[in-house]
Amino acid sequence: MESKVFDPSLMENRFRHEFKYLSTLGQLKTIQVRLTGLIPLDPHVGPDGIYNIRSLYFDDYEDRYLKENEAGVDPREKFRIRIYNHSDSRISLELKRKVREKTQKLSCPITKEQCEMLMRGEIPDIGKDAPPVLQKLCLLMRTRLLRPKVIVEYDRVPYIYPQGNVRITLDENIRSSSRVELFLEDQIPTRPILPAGQHILEVKYDEYLPDFIYRAVQLQGLHRTAFSKYYLCRRYHL
Structure with missing residues (x-):
C-alpha cells in the first residue's frame, strides 16, 4: 500500500459530536456500499481505500484515564502519540478531550528523537516555545508520572463531507500490544481485542x-x- 500520511491538524481545535458503534463486518460493508459515491473518501487513503493507524497511549501511576473512561467522567482527557501506515515521517502528539459529551483534539508534531524518549518514559528537554500539548505532557510526566501504557492499532476506511465537517470512519481489525518499546517498528506483535467479526463505526x-x-x-x-x-x-x- 502506498504510504500517505494524514495531517491531524486539519481536523482539530473544535469541539465535535462523536458517536461509536460496535458493528459486524457485514454491517460495516453495508454502510461502505451506501457511502461509496455518496460522499468522498479521505484523500489520504491508499489505493485500497484504507490507511493504518497506530497510537501509543499514556496514563498515570493511578491509571486515571482508564478509570475516568470506565466511570464516564466528564470532562476527561487522554494523551497519545500517533503515526499512520507505520511511517515515522509524521509523528503527532495528541491531546484528546471530552467535555459535555463533545470531543476536541489538539495536536502537534514531534521529532522521532522526542518520540523515542517518550516511548522510554523519558522527558524531552523542551523550551518555553514548545507547543502547549507537549509542554502539558511533560509536566504531567513529572507530576503525575504519565508513562506509555499500550499500543492501539487498526485499519480505517474514512469518509468525509465538508458541510457539518462530517467524518464517518469504519475501523477494522482493532488490536493492541503492550510492547510499547516497539511503537515505531514496521511490524509488531498484536492481539485482537474484540470478538471475531466485531469492529467499530x-x-x-x-x-x-x-x-x-x-x-x-x-x-x-x-x-x-x-x-x-x-x-x-x-x-x-489487565
Whole structure:
C-alpha cells in the first residue's frame, strides 16, 4: 500500500459530536456500499481505500484515564502519540478531550528523537516555545508520572463531507500490544481485542449531520458504546 500520511491538524481545535458503534463486518460493508459515491473518501487513503493507524497511549501511576473512561467522567482527557501506515515521517502528539459529551483534539508534531524518549518514559528537554500539548505532557510526566501504557492499532476506511465537517470512519481489525518499546517498528506483535467479526463505526460531526448521511448509516443491530479503543485495549491487558 502506498504510504500517505494524514495531517491531524486539519481536523482539530473544535469541539465535535462523536458517536461509536460496535458493528459486524457485514454491517460495516453495508454502510461502505451506501457511502461509496455518496460522499468522498479521505484523500489520504491508499489505493485500497484504507490507511493504518497506530497510537501509543499514556496514563498515570493511578491509571486515571482508564478509570475516568470506565466511570464516564466528564470532562476527561487522554494523551497519545500517533503515526499512520507505520511511517515515522509524521509523528503527532495528541491531546484528546471530552467535555459535555463533545470531543476536541489538539495536536502537534514531534521529532522521532522526542518520540523515542517518550516511548522510554523519558522527558524531552523542551523550551518555553514548545507547543502547549507537549509542554502539558511533560509536566504531567513529572507530576503525575504519565508513562506509555499500550499500543492501539487498526485499519480505517474514512469518509468525509465538508458541510457539518462530517467524518464517518469504519475501523477494522482493532488490536493492541503492550510492547510499547516497539511503537515505531514496521511490524509488531498484536492481539485482537474484540470478538471475531466485531469492529467499530464512528460518526463525527460539528453542529449537524446531514439527513442523507444520517439515513445512510442507520442499520438495525448497531450497538452504541461509550468505551474508547484505549479503554478496550487496556482492559484486555489487565
